[in-house]
Amino acid sequence: MTKVYYILLILFSLIYSCQKIKYYPDKDYLEVTTMIIAHRGNGGNTSFQNNSIKGAEYGLMYADGIEVDIQLTKDRTIWLSHNAELPDCGGKSYDCFPEVYDYEIIELDSCNGIEKNYYKLEDIFILMSTTYPDKYITLDVKMWGPCAFTSVNVFGVMKVIADEIIKLTNKYNMHNKVMAESEVASFLIYLQDNSDGIETYLSAWGDFERAMQICLEGGFNGISFKYKFDEEIGVEHIQLIRKKGLKIQLWTINSEENIKEALSINPDFIQTDNLNYFLY
Amino acid sequence: MKYILLLLTLFVFIFNCLPQKFSKLDLLGGYGYYEGFNIGAEYFQDSNKKSIIIGLGYGQFNNLKQKYIAITTGYNLSILRNQKNCINNYKWWLSNKIVLWQLEDDYYLWKAFSIIPAVKRNFILCNKIRISMDLGPSINIVLCNKRKTYKEVGWPYHVMPNCRIMLIIL
Numbered sequence A: 001m002t003k004v005y006y007i008l009l010i011l012f013s014l015i016y017s018c019q020k021i022k023y024y025p026d027k028d029y030l031e032v033t034t035m036i037i038a039h040r041g042n043g044g045n046t047s048f049q050n051n052s053i054k055g056a057e058y059g060l061m062y063a064d065g066i067e068v069d070i071q072l073t074k075d076r077t078i079w080l081s082h083n084a085e086l087p088d089c090g091g092k093s094y095d096c097f098p099e100v101y102d103y104e105i106i107e108l109d110s111c112n113g114i115e116k117n118y119y120k121l122e123d124i125f126i127l128m129s130t131t132y133p134d135k136y137i138t139l140d141v142k143m144w145g146p147c148a149f150t151s152v153n154v155f156g157v158m159k160v161i162a163d164e165i166i167k168l169t170n171k172y173n174m175h176n177k178v179m180a181e182s183e184v185a186s187f188l189i190y191l192q193d194n195s196d197g198i199e200t201y202l203s204a205w206g207d208f209e210r211a212m213q214i215c216l217e218g219g220f221n222g223i224s225f226k227y228k229f230d231e232e233i234g235v236e237h238i239q240l241i242r243k244k245g246l247k248i249q250l251w252t253i254n255s256e257e258n259i260k261e262a263l264s265i266n267p268d269f270i271q272t273d274n275l276n277y278f279l280y
Numbered sequence B: 001m002k003y004i005l006l007l008l009t010l011f012v013f014i015f016n017c018l019p020q021k022f023s024k025l026d027l028l029g030g031y032g033y034y035e036g037f038n039i040g041a042e043y044f045q046d047s048n049k050k051s052i053i054i055g056l057g058y059g060q061f062n063n064l065k066q067k068y069i070a071i072t073t074g075y076n077l078s079i080l081r082n083q084k085n086c087i088n089n090y091k092w093w094l095s096n097k098i099v100l101w102q103l104e105d106d107y108y109l110w111k112a113f114s115i116i117p118a119v120k121r122n123f124i125l126c127n128k129i130r131i132s133m134d135l136g137p138s139i140n141i142v143l144c145n146k147r148k149t150y151k152e153v154g155w156p157y158h159v160m161p162n163c164r165i166m167l168i169i170l
Helices: A002-018 A051-062 A102-111 A121-131 A156-172 A185-193 A208-218 A235-243 A256-263 B001-019
Strands: A021-023 A035-037 A067-074 A078-079 A136-140 A176-182 A197-202 A220-228 A247-251 A269-272 B023-033 B036-045 B050-061 B064-076 B092-105 B108-124 B127-149 B154-156 B159-169
Touching: A021 B064, A035 A051, A035 A136, A051 A121, A067 A121, A067 A156, A078 A121, A078 A156, A078 A220, A102 A235, A121 A136, A121 A156, A136 A269, A156 A185, A156 A197, A185 A197, A185 A208, A197 A208, A197 A247, A197 B064, A208 A220, A208 A235, A235 A247, A256 A269, B001 B108, B001 B127, B023 B050, B036 B064, B036 B159, B050 B092, B108 B154, B108 B159, B127 B154
Parallel strands: A035 A067, A035 A269, A067 A136, A136 A176, A176 A197, A197 A220, A220 A247, A247 A269
Antiparallel strands: A021 B154, A067 A078, B023 B036, B023 B159, B036 B050, B050 B064, B064 B092, B092 B108, B108 B127, B127 B159
């Protein structure tokens, strides 16, 4: 009987040892037209504040979609902000978004002066669902260093962000118009496992090969790739990921020369702070 | 980070083995379905209760070519029992192996390292010849990769079973 176990064990090992490399299957190759995304909502138009309603309205009016940065407060409200850290005002320290309540953000906003600095993501979703239902929004969810012990569970907070994105998408029927990009794969996995019609993109500052493999392994929709940062990207890269069923966003492409180059390789999305280039 | 892990693991292995007094040397050669053909030398120490193997390997499976260098430390399970100091008594071993690979297929060239903890069983054929079989998971970490063509996307599996049969000449 022992010999039988040995033989079965060896057979099992032989069968499963023969493939060292995992190759990913090809998908239907789809031709696409590159879409332009206004970075931080306003697409670089300094007449409007970054990550603001007015800026987003401008971006939505002239681009195919907008990109905004988001943060979460203790009230589980998603606000638009690039940084998690908040400034001090009136002698009060506000630490960072995960450590404050909504009333403190409003308090900080009024403390800063008449100009409104902080907006809720829900306001953008209302604007898009009522006025720009065909446009896209990509939500940049960044990893941050915890500013206090109570927000040390960064991954837990990111799951709450995912839950709130799902709630808003369902509430305003924004399916297939919302994309989320993050360098945190566990956040993207949680989001895609618990949502329908929200695309997930892995943010990458280089190492295209590894990013592509993580996306294929995790079942993400694509890569959000920093253009000309650590690694050049060409038409062969784009064709390869499209053959594997992935999409690609390139960011942040601003100079005329880089925009022309990026358009020539035909990515799915280009994020830009030079929206003017596409207007005139 | 991956290189730090590799250096740390190598350091632990070498530190574990070098201060010992070697007492015996075997030559060995074998074939592993995961590892391919391999040859090496096995040194015994501490009255044959521990060993270190340094080996080289080569294999070709379908379109994948591989070559590697491996360092293995072995610990006889009889170390826990008061047995007579005779090599024929030592049949079951635990081993830890580090393998530095170069893998190459039509699309990529990878450099990787694997940590392979395994259980080993020696079968004594006669006084001078043994057959050894080991089995365990191979935990693989890619150190670097170079793409040769843009025709395919692949990546080495992170964990694979490994089974090897060796002929040992004492």
